Amino acid sequence: MASSNITEAPLCLNWCANSFNMTYAKIELSVIISIFSMTMGIVSNSLALAILVKAYRHFKLKSKASFLLFATGLVITDFLGHLINGSIVMLVYSLHKDWDTFDPHKILCGFFGGCMVFFGLSPLLLGSVMAVERCIGVTNPIFHSTKLTSRHMKKLLALVWLFAIFIAVLPVMAKRPYEVQESKSWCFFKIKNKRDWVDVFFPLLFSTLGLASLFISILCNTVTGVTLIRSKMRSEKHRQGRSHHFEMICQLLAIMLVSCICWGPLLVIVKIGSTDSQNNVSCERMLPAVRMATWNQILDPWVYILLRKAVLKKLFIITRRCCGYKILNLYKWNCSSMKCSMKMTAMSSQPGLVPESSIRSVMPDIVINGTVPCS
Numbered sequence: 001m002a003s004s005n006i007t008e009a010p011l012c013l014n015w016c017a018n019s020f021n022m023t024y025a026k027i028e029l030s031v032i033i034s035i036f037s038m039t040m041g042i043v044s045n046s047l048a049l050a051i052l053v054k055a056y057r058h059f060k061l062k063s064k065a066s067f068l069l070f071a072t073g074l075v076i077t078d079f080l081g082h083l084i085n086g087s088i089v090m091l092v093y094s095l096h097k098d099w100d101t102f103d104p105h106k107i108l109c110g111f112f113g114g115c116m117v118f119f120g121l122s123p124l125l126l127g128s129v130m131a132v133e134r135c136i137g138v139t140n141p142i143f144h145s146t147k148l149t150s151r152h153m154k155k156l157l158a159l160v161w162l163f164a165i166f167i168a169v170l171p172v173m174a175k176r177p178y179e180v181q182e183s184k185s186w187c188f189f190k191i192k193n194k195r196d197w198v199d200v201f202f203p204l205l206f207s208t209l210g211l212a213s214l215f216i217s218i219l220c221n222t223v224t225g226v227t228l229i230r231s232k233m234r235s236e237k238h239r240q241g242r243s244h245h246f247e248m249i250c251q252l253l254a255i256m257l258v259s260c261i262c263w264g265p266l267l268v269i270v271k272i273g274s275t276d277s278q279n280n281v282s283c284e285r286m287l288p289a290v291r292m293a294t295w296n297q298i299l300d301p302w303v304y305i306l307l308r309k310a311v312l313k314k315l316f317i318i319t320r321r322c323c324g325y326k327i328l329n330l331y332k333w334n335c336s337s338m339k340c341s342m343k344m345t346a347m348s349s350q351p352g353l354v355p356e357s358s359i360r361s362v363m364p365d366i367v368i369n370g371t372v373p374c375s
Contacts (some may be wrong), residue, residue, distance in 0.1 A: 033291065036153050038086030041298045045079035048301030051308070064146075066133055066153045067248050071304060073157045074126045074255075078297035081119030085294075088112050089185060096183040106177055112272040113178025113187035114168040117206060123296060124213040124263060127255050129160055131220035134248055138224050167209070171202050183287050191273045191286070200274050207271035210263060213325055217256045248310045254303040262296035265289045 037168055052075060054066040088108070095102045133153075137144040171178060171189065176198055178187040189203040229251060265287035273286075 001089040031090075034086065034089045037291070037294050037298065038090070039071055041082030041086070041294070042079065044298055044301040045075050045082065045303075048304045049075045049079065052304055065150060066132060066137070069150070069153050069159060069349065070126055070130045070133065071251075073161075074123055074130070075301055075304070076120045077119060077126065077161075078300055081115070081122075081297050082294075084115050085112070085119060088115070092185055099180050099184060109180055109187040110177050113189070114172070116178075116186065116188055118164045118168040119297070120293060121167055121206065121209060122161060123300065124210045124259060125160050126166060127252075127259055128156075128216040128220075129156065130212040130226070131217040131252055133236055134252060135224045138227050138249075166329070167206065170205075172374060174202075176202065185287075186290065189274075191270070194274075203270050203274035203296060207267045207274065210267040211271070214256070214260055214264070214267075217252070217259070221249065221252050221256055226252070235336070247307070247312065250312065251303050251307045254307055255300060258299045258303065261292075262299070263293050266293045271290050280372065287305075291362070 049072065052072045054067055056065060056072060059374075088111075091097075099106075099109065133148070136148065175274050176190065179190050180187055181191075189206065190199045191203060194200055228246060266286075270287055
């Protein structure tokens with residue numbers, strides 16, 4: 001017995017040391033990911049904010065001003081989200097995630113959970129409001145220019161923020177405070193061990209509002225895109241006046257795509273977890289979904305940095321030079337030749353209306369030069 005205890009003791013010490021090293025490595029990796037995400041978010045949103053403020057001053061009295069106002073509000077929200085939430089996460093890791101010691105009354109956890117809800121719900125709501133605003137601006141421009149003034153848009157932006165704050169403080173008002181999650185690195189709604197329907201209601205409300213915002217964005221952006229394509233096919237005269245519409249719809253589609261990819265998994269997991277009575281939602285599923293959702297606030301500003309009119313125009317020129325210039329010329333030549341052939345056929349079928357000499361004078365130019373003299 002004594003010899004077996006002596007041989008098992010080093011094995012136990014090695015196992016404990018290995019498990020400690022693995023845990024420490026996971027914590028260190030989580031800290032590195034949090035620092036990288038926070039730094040990238042702050043830098044990206046600062047750069048995008050400078051671009052949007054400059055553009056808002058330029059378009060202050062035009063139809064693009066409302067869109068730029070909401071876009072600026074979205075970037076400010078993302079910036080503050082990374083700054084506040086990232087700072088709290090760094091504090092939690094620096095105190096070794098010992099919530100019972102540094103937050104016995106759960107004051108910091110309540111504030112952290114409220115920030116998670118507010119800075120998560122605000123970008124989704126703002127994205128849907130921006131999609132609705134662009135849809136009205138494209139489908140009904142007279143109503144948009146006369147009724148949706150800059151003052152109304154500023155009030156609407158403030159209402160969106162106030163509504164998100166109300167949803168964030170609602171659990172505290174109902175005396176159902178936020179709880180530390182299994183990873184002990186963040187706070188959120190009570191997902192497991194729910195007591196009654198109130199614990200089910202709050203996460204279900206959050207996920208429903210988020211999914212509804214994504215659905216509204218998809219619907220309005222689809223209507224806006226179809227309307228713009230139809231108007232361009234109908235008339236080529238006002239192509240220059242509608243170029244800023246296409247720039248904004250490209251940005252909206254990119255925001256919608258980023259939001260669906262980043263926020264979709266977390267919203268679905270929260271919705272399933274709020275209605276699941278068997279508590280099958282685990283930390284291994286929630287934590288990666290939360291980290292993916294934080295990338296929404298990193299990628300949003302790059303939409304405004306990259307998908308600007310000047311950048312899109314340069315990309316179009318480069319693409320046309322690389323592969324599209326010859327195809328475009330060939331397409332124009334074929335279309336023009338077809339039109340001219342139809343015109344010649346119509347002229348030759350009515351010899352009494354058009355002199356034969358004019359037909360002969362046109363045909364050699366087509367055959368020899370490959371050019372089309374008719375319009």
